[in-house]
Amino acid sequence: MSASIFDHDHHFPGVELPSDIPAELLRKTPLNLPNPAELEVLRHYTRLSQQNFSIDTQFYPLGSCTMKYNPRIAHTMASLPGFARLHPDTPAPAMQGLLQVLWELQEWLAAATGMAAVSLTPAAGAQGELAGVAMIRAYHAARGDHGRRKMLIPTAAHGTNPASAQMAGFAVVEIPNLADGDLDMAFLDQHLGPDVAGIMLTNPSTLGVFERRIADIAARVHGAGGLLYYDGANLNAILGRVQPGQMGFDVMHLNLHKTFATPHGGGGPGAGAVAVQERLRPFLPLPTVGREGGGALRWVTEQELPRSIGRFSAHGGNIGVLLRAHAYLRRLGRVGVSRVSAYAALNANYLLKELQRVGYQAAFPERRASHEFILSVSDLQKATGIRALDVAKRLLDFGIHAPTIYFPQLVPECLLIEPTETESKATLDRFVAVMAQIRQEALEQPELLREAPHHLPVGRLDEALAARRLDVAAAQ
Amino acid sequence: MSASIFDHDHHFPGVELPSDIPAELLRKTPLNLPNPAELEVLRHYTRLSQQNFSIDTQFYPLGSCTMKYNPRIAHTMASLPGFARLHPDTPAPAMQGLLQVLWELQEWLAAATGMAAVSLTPAAGAQGELAGVAMIRAYHAARGDHGRRKMLIPTAAHGTNPASAQMAGFAVVEIPNLADGDLDMAFLDQHLGPDVAGIMLTNPSTLGVFERRIADIAARVHGAGGLLYYDGANLNAILGRVQPGQMGFDVMHLNLHKTFATPHGGGGPGAGAVAVQERLRPFLPLPTVGREGGGALRWVTEQELPRSIGRFSAHGGNIGVLLRAHAYLRRLGRVGVSRVSAYAALNANYLLKELQRVGYQAAFPERRASHEFILSVSDLQKATGIRALDVAKRLLDFGIHAPTIYFPQLVPECLLIEPTETESKATLDRFVAVMAQIRQEALEQPELLREAPHHLPVGRLDEALAARRLDVAAAQ
Amino acid sequence: MPYIPHDGLETAAMLAAVGVERLDQLFDEIPPTLLVHDMVLPEGLSEMALHRELEGRAMSNAPLRCFAGGGAYAHHIPAIVWEIAGRGEFYSAYTPYQPEASQGTLQVVYEYQSFITRLTGLEVSNASLYDGASGLAEACLMALRIQGGDKSILVPENLLPGWRRVLDSVLGLQNIRLVSVPYDRATGTLILPAEAGDAAALIIPQSSALGLLEPVDALTDWAHGHDLLAIAVVNPLALALLKAPGDWGTQGADIAVGEGQPLGIPLTGGGPYFGFLACRKAHVRQLPGRLVAKTVDGQGREGFCLTLQAREQHIRRGKATSNICTNQGLMVTAATIHMATLGGRGLQQTAVLCHERAALLRELLTAVPGVSLPYGGPFFHEFVLRLPQAAVAVRDALLGHGLLAGLPLADWGMGEAGDLLVCTTELLEEADLLAYRDALTSVLETL
Amino acid sequence: MPYIPHDGLETAAMLAAVGVERLDQLFDEIPPTLLVHDMVLPEGLSEMALHRELEGRAMSNAPLRCFAGGGAYAHHIPAIVWEIAGRGEFYSAYTPYQPEASQGTLQVVYEYQSFITRLTGLEVSNASLYDGASGLAEACLMALRIQGGDKSILVPENLLPGWRRVLDSVLGLQNIRLVSVPYDRATGTLILPAEAGDAAALIIPQSSALGLLEPVDALTDWAHGHDLLAIAVVNPLALALLKAPGDWGTQGADIAVGEGQPLGIPLTGGGPYFGFLACRKAHVRQLPGRLVAKTVDGQGREGFCLTLQAREQHIRRGKATSNICTNQGLMVTAATIHMATLGGRGLQQTAVLCHERAALLRELLTAVPGVSLPYGGPFFHEFVLRLPQAAVAVRDALLGHGLLAGLPLADWGMGEAGDLLVCTTELLEEADLLAYRDALTSVLETL
């Protein structure tokens, strides 16, 4: 652990409080925050930053998270004073530059997904999901179809899917996957009916394979009166190849902080734009950006879209993130966008083949990898007791971030690996060499893995103690 | 050693060269530079950066270098497009904003030093020295006083002093210091005469003590027809307390990258503005910034200052550095400027006392420290063979940059320690504790020091091999 | 190829290793009928051309002196804040799932949580929510979970309307009833409700949409007297001066929530900002969002990790306390650095400055003929001005003077047509206040 | 207290430890008569006020489309360049005197040296000098040391005048004679000198102050034929296309020197830029400035350190190869990142683009009535235009059109009154070229 900012305390005399505010409304307890000098602040947080792994410093093959390069130009552009200093309540005529960017981004995301309309307002994937299923709810309600309380969701789905469905008032029904990774159609058929509002899928699925019968699934769900929700977190796999709109999805969200290269920032902010087919347009969350005959742009409000599901944040969403996504898309253009999935797939399939070559077991060996793939180290566990967690921790010692582990939960001892298109062959080859070495170590000196990481500021942390003690704020 | 950028090669087809340029003027050998992807570049140099000690990450008590906090706001301001995009040949009416900044800086530096006029053009301390002694040369020449070929310089002076004097065509005469750190006046008297152009001093001297008889020295040198040059590298010690102008100096340079908090950048750029008394004004290096009656600002050229010693760079000097120094001065203001020396002296004297307390020997125990002070570890060397170099290398293991060592050369096994005013008591106390531990180690396990550093990316490097092999560029 | 490192030789070698000939073949499991035919996207731009285009867009947003607040405030952000927050190691890291490789982010969040608990006077702060408004919705859901049963929420009518809409959208999905608490049209502040009904909680804004300070002690005590939870809605900068929610009334508020934007986050047209949420330790298991705790490793070295993850969607799925996953991490990093840079003292000085400027401006503007103040009570750096003409028209006219003069209450469906909500921050110098006065005088004369 | 961390308690404790009562006493060795009475400095500003003031200053410099070159060029700098160069670990480090704690900077410089040697075709590059002009002065001093004796330098008359002035100032201090080599007034390029006299070296600009390409092979061979050293003056970006000094003539130039600004350094009104200097290995001991070498540590790990320091002032003092100490480190860091980001291919593409734009502009402008080209030979992205009116007046008039139209040669005492040196870089789009043409047309009509 580095020094705490609370070590840098300085005792300066207090400030005189305004006299026009009655005493009983003022602070009772003195404000006990540190007063470090600027250099102390700079040094403390600069040093802390150095204790992070990040895309800018490490290979970060964290499955389902699309940790690809976040172009710096996007950050520079979003930080321009003309954007950064804009108050959200600036009248539209005085923010045409920003509205232009947002309007274009709406258009481009619609084009990229094959959807009719887009709202950029959701703050992250999960909020996009909530808005998306809320639109499904609103759609059925608007048709007077009130009995549809169930949302079908694959067992392998990301946790936000059921959580969002639940927040939107749906009951969640989990659908299993078959051994080849595709959905269990029989189960689906059994559960489709007039009480089903829709299904939430991502394709390629979180199992790292493409759901081949998607058109069939769409037909069945639509046939039963349900709608299809596309969790766009895996869009990096298919950008410019297949479009959710063409696959039959009615509504979706996009994780701009994955596919569109906006940074993760150690946990956000993201942006979870939603895209819909024409029939769901009236329900889009607000505000969106609309264009008048003369070309002037303005925020679309409830007056114009009275059946909107409403608003999910006080203003227009995570606009700074949207600016970055816009810059990324504009830089890549049509051709660049299509390359994303091609090289994401090339890197994933190459890595899968190479890791198999050095002895790792694929969860779906018969299948093409999409932009990511799953290994299972159950074989290692059986042979040596070594678990996916141990492999993950040992990777950190080599300056490589661990893949996602234990997700999706249905593959035991799994590693979900997503290299992304922005990594070079040399980086992948080094990863393979390290993984081969780790496999060797697991067989020969398993304690090396079990006690990993060895070379980081801290070793494995006592998470049980953390929860028990619950030291979640510095003592005063 | 980190990976080399030359590992990141990519083989892309060549570029078609312009056909209007005759073939014999075009490249003969293909341009063999790497073509890494942007993420590879970002990652490579980000990681390299992490292998540096710096003010932003470490305490850096490097004597004579004034490694104090470089306020980030200065960087932000100097990077504003209105400054950064300005072509040097923009006509003055279109760059009044910049000229205003430079003009103010000239005025403020003159005020801070007690001098009559300033030229900001020298690119660093050494170039300032060259310009300074060139003015001394020009001054004597203008008076027809042609025999003054000698420049007096204390033995303890910084190496740039004699090097600059020599570059300006002077013969250097070294003057020794007495045991109490002050100059040997008898020696001075002996050497003063009609062949002496002047003397170069810094005060406090590089021995870390104030030259108490400076007024006397000035009188004697002036009496002998010589001029006094002030090496402003130590101005941090006296800013707002004493002025070189009042001490009797005729000409000086300022290291804006020391006293005025502009960054060192791993080796520059600096800015070595020169300041002069009225009688040297006609000789100032060009360009300077002048003000017209109506307030309009313009560059001063040879037409206006025909006796100028000329120009030392193609344009106006290191303007981006000057912008930073201006921002710093403007932020501090009159009161803040006076605090600089007060706290620089407090930190130095406190540290000296504390280090003596834990057993270290001061080179000048009877003297007040200025902004820096010298320890000698000759006692340790005698007792254990441990040298100043070993202490320095061991400090690195504790995440503290080493002080300057073996300078000034006349104190054996010396450490020149300059904490600066921007370090906190907590940082100084930690330094004392580490130094105490190192002293203990020196006595008990000297090999720990001799083999240090232990915790850095590399251990002590073979400098002899470096000079012998002379591998100074990556093989093609 | 922008951002793709492969050259032709590498691509060929990799395809060969995979056992295919062309990149297209990697997609051979996708039914051909689904393949994209056309995508109407523009051509790509070089970085240089992109820079020029977006710089043009940025410059076509009018630069205005900002007198608008209403939940988003134009504060000075010290240069080091984004300089550090923007460092790649913070900027391009993921959520700290591998704590050993994320101690930087984790310690920052722990320090952030500490700052928030000290500002609010409550014991636990989460690691952030999307923004203040959605944070309030989460606070309501949390209160409902704590209180159990099928209850409603008491929502003051002088809550920021944008926030109210979010409550409507989010809580509406679960058919939760929102019962309005009216405010006194004369004083602008809340009237204690006659009865609590089946409410689980009362929302108490410390300063309302009208900029006025509410009697938080009385409201908190009223809530507790009726077995309701008290949800405090606070501006974190104001908390440098104003009573901390933990000190409200006799027992203190139960949950405090707010918009973090004033703590070093640029306005950027409305986001990204961040919501903060603090509560008593007793309720920590109902807390939505991430939480960082201090612990030790096998060698007893202190370190930080995420904790109580069983509350979250990636473990508890449909039964999680919230669906939130990605939060506003980088904003929290910036806010933490911002608070540390200003320090407790700097935060107080800033808050005082903001407020003093408002007091002065209020005085200057009420001296303009025809301008009056509908409310006289205490306020914090934001106040309602009653203009003799429609506030929308005046605001629009003042754009021409380079001023964003405030927020017309009519845009919110509140107050009278002439009401304009005006805000000052430390960024406004006295000259700006005088310029406002002069511009307003001239606009009112000519409109 | 800006940037000073001490609070009152700490100051008191430290004064006590030192054994004095007041800060002033720390200066008790200074004769009281010397103490400062008054210093006319302004009051300090808060960071916020400083920001506002300097932003105002920056905005009062007119934003102009730049068609001026003359040794300083407006190029696109990729966003990552200064993003990384500005990181604290590079920005706030000192010269790498402790190599173990400075491997970052040292490796960057080693890579920089490698890039420069590849661009110039010579074997050794130093770690930078102040700028191109002072670098040329150092190159001349170096040549004089190599050649020995009391010699002169042959300086072309079409060298950039700013550079010539620096030679006059610096070399003049040591009474070194500069002998001018005239250029052909019809072609603009150099005339081979009739005799070498006592010269030690000939300076050979690859492209002259007139933008024209010199016959570098013939000039180099002439120099060597007369036992002179050939000092090449080159634009590093041009070297992506043009013949490397190491390949000039039959033996190659001996020293190459130039202004590094085109490699990722912002214009900033004239600096900081950096000078680069490369030479053959045989002459390395006469090289001025720092030099980084690769070596190993005790365990055989590779690392980098400064080398041949005995050439430098801190060891050799008055006998050093130069007085230079602080050089332009951070500029070199930025330039290295810039070159790596563009890559060899990007550098070539940029150079081609700059040049193609110039060719197009030349065509467009010579179609304007009255405008002609005094020189017809090959050039690189910069050319002289002969206007029917005084170039200074035309340049000034075009400022009103938002254009910095070029450099009037009259300002340099060269050419005719109508001569304007015009430059294009990749930043200028076709629309900008057309705008220039239109503006020039209208200015010439009305002037």
Ligand SMILES: Cc1ncc(COP(=O)(O)O)c(C=O)c1O
């Ligand atoms: C498959 C999938 N769906 C949804 C999400 C939720 O997105 P967010 O974290 O932006 O809320 C994620 C991201 O973690 C994801 O990987």
Ligand SMILES: Cc1ncc(COP(=O)(O)O)c(C=O)c1O
């Ligand atoms: C005492 C002294 N004089 C002169 C100089 C030379 O300054 P610069 O390195 O800027 O050329 C220095 C800096 O190293 C110094 O410490």
